[in-house]
Amino acid sequence: MGSSDYGWKPRIGAWRAGRSDWRVHVLSVFSLAVAFVCLAASLLVVTNLAAVRDRWSRAGRATVYLREGATDSEVAALAKALEGTDGVKRVRHVSSQEARREVVSDESDAALASLPPSAFPASLEVGFSDDIEDVALGAIAVKLRALPAVESVETYQRWTERLSSLLTGGVTASLCLAVIVLAAVVSVIGSTMRLLLNRRRIEVEVLKLVGATNGFVRQPFVLEGATQGAAGATGALVLLGGLFLIVRGRFDHELANLLGVSPTFLPWPVAFGMVALGAILGATTALVSLRKMVAV
Amino acid sequence: MANRRPDPHRAAAPADAAPGPFRQPMRQGPRYDASAARRPILVFEDLYKSYRADQPVLRGCSLTIERGEFVFITGPSGSGKSTLLRLVHRTERSDSGRILFLGRDIARLTDDSVPALRRNIGYVFQDFKLVPNWTVFDNVAIALEVTGLPGRLVRTRVGEALERVGLAGRGDDKARVLSGGEQQRVAVARAIVGEPALILADEPTGNLDPQLAIDILGMFEDIHETGATVLFATHDRTLLDVRPRRVVVLDEGKATDVPNGLERQAMDDELEDELRASA
Numbered sequence: 001m002g003s004s005d006y007g008w009k010p011r012i013g014a015w016r017a018g019r020s021d022w023r024v025h026v027l028s029v030f031s032l033a034v035a036f037v038c039l040a041a042s043l044l045v046v047t048n049l050a051a052v053r054d055r056w057s058r059a060g061r062a063t064v065y066l067r068e069g070a071t072d073s074e075v076a077a078l079a080k081a082l083e084g085t086d087g088v089k090r091v092r093h094v095s096s097q098e099a100r101r102e103v104v105s106d107e108s109d110a111a112l113a114s115l116p117p118s119a120f121p122a123s124l125e126v127g128f129s130d131d132i133e134d135v136a137l138g139a140i141a142v143k144l145r146a147l148p149a150v151e152s153v154e155t156y157q158r159w160t161e162r163l164s165s166l167l168t169g170g171v172t173a174s175l176c177l178a179v180i181v182l183a184a185v186v187s188v189i190g191s192t193m194r195l196l197l198n199r200r201r202i203e204v205e206v207l208k209l210v211g212a213t214n215g216f217v218r219q220p221f222v223l224e225g226a227t228q229g230a231a232g233a234t235g236a237l238v239l240l241g242g243l244f245l246i247v248r249g250r251f252d253h254e255l256a257n258l259l260g261v262s263p264t265f266l267p268w269p270v271a272f273g274m275v276a277l278g279a280i281l282g283a284t285t286a287l288v289s290l291r292k293m294v295a296v
Numbered sequence: 297m298a299n300r301r302p303d304p305h306r307a308a309a310p311a312d313a314a315p316g317p318f319r320q321p322m323r324q325g326p327r328y329d330a331s332a333a334r335r336p337i338l339v340f341e342d343l344y345k346s347y348r349a350d351q352p353v354l355r356g357c358s359l360t361i362e363r364g365e366f367v368f369i370t371g372p373s374g375s376g377k378s379t380l381l382r383l384v385h386r387t388e389r390s391d392s393g394r395i396l397f398l399g400r401d402i403a404r405l406t407d408d409s410v411p412a413l414r415r416n417i418g419y420v421f422q423d424f425k426l427v428p429n430w431t432v433f434d435n436v437a438i439a440l441e442v443t444g445l446p447g448r449l450v451r452t453r454v455g456e457a458l459e460r461v462g463l464a465g466r467g468d469d470k471a472r473v474l475s476g477g478e479q480q481r482v483a484v485a486r487a488i489v490g491e492p493a494l495i496l497a498d499e500p501t502g503n504l505d506p507q508l509a510i511d512i513l514g515m516f517e518d519i520h521e522t523g524a525t526v527l528f529a530t531h532d533r534t535l536l537d538v539r540p541r542r543v544v545v546l547d548e549g550k551a552t553d554v555p556n557g558l559e560r561q562a563m564d565d566e567l568e569d570e571l572r573a574s575a
Contacts, residue, residue: 203427209385210439210486211414 024199025228028192032232033239035188036278040240042178043270048263049174053167055261056160060132062141063154064124070149078149079124085140087132092125099123121151186281189232193225193285197293204293218290222283229282233275241265335399337363337494337525338384340551343393345379353379355549357393361527363493366520368536369529371546377529380546381496384527385419386410398493415443418487418495418524422502424479426471426486432458433467436485443490457489461515477508481515488519495519497528501535513538 064082066075075093082091094102099120104112128137134157141153197204207217244265248255256262266274338361346352353376361367369377382388383395386402395402397413405413426435433454440450458464461481466474471482480500487495497516501509513528513535520526530536536543543554 202425206425206427206435206438207442209414209419209425210442210490211411212438212442213408213411216442 024196025224028196029228029231029235031192032189032228032278032282033235035185036233036236036274037240039178039181039185040236040266040274042174042181043274044240044244044266046171046174046178047266047270048259048261049167049171051261051264052259053164053171055259056163056167060128060130061156062126062128062137064126064144065151065154066122066124066149067151068118068121070122074149075122075124078147082124082126087129087136087140088126089129090127092127094123094125096120096122186285189229189278189281190285190289193228193282194289197221197286197289201293204290218287221286221290225282225284225286226279227282229278229280230275231278232282233278237266237271237274335363336360336396337365337398338527339394339396340380341394341396343380343383343395344391345376345383345388346391352549354390354393354546357546357549357551359544359551359553361525364520364523364525366517366526366541367528368541368543369527369546370531370533370536370543373531375546376549377531377546378498381419381498381527381529384494384496385417386413411442415439415490416492416494418490418492420480420483420487420495420497420500422499424476424483424503426479426482428470428472430471431467432463432469432471432474432482435471435482436489439486439490453489454485457485460488460518461485476503477511480504480508480512484512484515484519488524491524493525495524495526497526497530499530500528501530501532506534509535510538 064078079091079093082088096117097120099122100115100117103120104115137155138157141155144150144153204217204221244263248263252262265271338359340357340359343354343357344352345354353374357376357380369380371377379388383390384397384402386405390403397416402413430438436454436457437450440453445453454467455464458467461484463478463481463485466478471479474482480503483500487497495516500516501512504512509532516526516528517539528535545552545554
């Protein structure tokens with residue numbers, strides 16, 4: 001007598017435990033949701049830190065310092081040529097006087113005020129589009145340095161490299177944390193499912209007593225484990241999403257100014273992946289926990 | 297269309313018979329065996345079982361239960377009453393010896409065949425083994441649901457089983473709100489709903505007061521009247537004396553058969569002693 005003679009209906013019928021003990025199920029889904037909130041939060045940190053790193057891995061601007069003897073026509077020609085270059089968004093000419101004015105805003109700092117005019121060379125402030133590659137930026141800088149009107153070019157590469165490596169460290173640390181949290185989540189799900197199944201050991205005993213096959217016994221529990229895991233992960237995402245919206249609603253402007261990017265929630269693939277992970281972990285732990293209980 | 301079914305008589309024809317078309321010798325298929333219906337339902341042959349090497353529970357236990365019998369199994373605590381029933385249910389496996397259920401050796405069943413065996417056996421326990429959160433109906437219906445019976449039939453047969461145990465109309469009650477006697481009735485309903493050939497009762501009255509115990513025994517007797525074979529394990533002497541039945545006494549790991557009950561046996565022994573004394 002194989003398992004082929006069992007229809008779908010009896011299996012649903014055998015899932016009556018899921019309906020009768022709903023408080024326990026709500027409690028276990030809540031426990032799983034709490035565990036998944038930790039995982040989702042650490043993934044959220046990873047996502048946003050990575051976005052900040054990407055934003056700051058390029059300064060997006062360069063300063064072209066002009067020689068003292070550069071004529072207006074040379075400067076104008078250079079500005080025009082730069083404006084016509086791919087990846088350049090804007091070019092602004094800053095004269096020596098304007099540069100001095102920007103640095104020495106008031107005369108209270110005598111040391112700054114006493115600096116000679118040559119300390120504030122005229123420059124062209126060049127803004128680049130966000131998608132410009134580092135290689136292209138480097139090539140433009142090399143070409144600019146070769147021009148007779150150009151004294152030097154500052155691309156802020158070293159500064160962005162340092163910041164980028166710092167943020168990469170942060171992303172790596174967050175990822176490590178996420179892995180540790182994932183291990184904790186697996187442990188919590190395993191314990192929750194084991195507790196739940198122990199509480200319902202009598203159901204397994206009764207099913208075996210009346211001649212249920214191992215598949216018949218396992219199927220409702222595995223489905224239940226998968227549902228609870230998915231529900232826990234979904235609950236965690238909803239909870240975290242709500243908190244995220246509240247925080248972003250209040251501090252979006254400040255955060256955007258501070259970080260240079262608006263904070264974003266977990267991308268859809270990550271969110272769906274977490275729900276799938278919850279389902280898989282729930283089903284697997286239920287299956288593993290049942291293995292001993294179901295043995296004939 | 298010509299009948300191409302092989303003729304077993306021709307296949308078994310002697311070699312010097314008239315040559316016919318070549319056919320592979322056919323293996324005999326299963327045939328109706330009239331003697332199978334007369335076989336004992338349960339045969340224990342030289343059964344050994346021990347949980348600890350130095351303390352065997354069953355030591356060469358042999359016993360035959362005929363179809364439709366009601367047999368009490370009794371003996372002191374630890375004598376192996378429950379073990380014997382668990383071996384029949386394949387919850388335990390014997391160390392050696394054979395248990396033939398309807399002619400098939402239970403010990404040689406594969407794990408996949410055990411559920412089919414259990415569907416042919418109703419089992420009632422001292423502690424009822426009901427799921428407290430389920431309704432009475434659910435606790436009984438599960439015995440049919442595992443067989444894949446359609447829902448309509450399940451409802452009808454569960455209703456009948458509950459009526460037989462005196463719980464008609466209680467299907468929607470949760471098992472946890474029932475009294476001990478009622479819970480045992482639900483367990484009995486679950487055991488009989490699949491109309492099994494054999495019913496095992498492991499101290500089913502152990503948790504009940506004497507009057508309820510006699511009621512439950514009466515219920516098992518009613519079930520027995522319908523043709524089921526009942527093995528009723530108990531250490532309660534008062535139940536054994538209610539009606540003369542076959543009693544199997546387990547002691548020191550062996551079974552002693554008392555065909556007409558302990559009381560009748562005692563009376564017979566007494567009469568024999570008197571006759572011997574007068575002679």
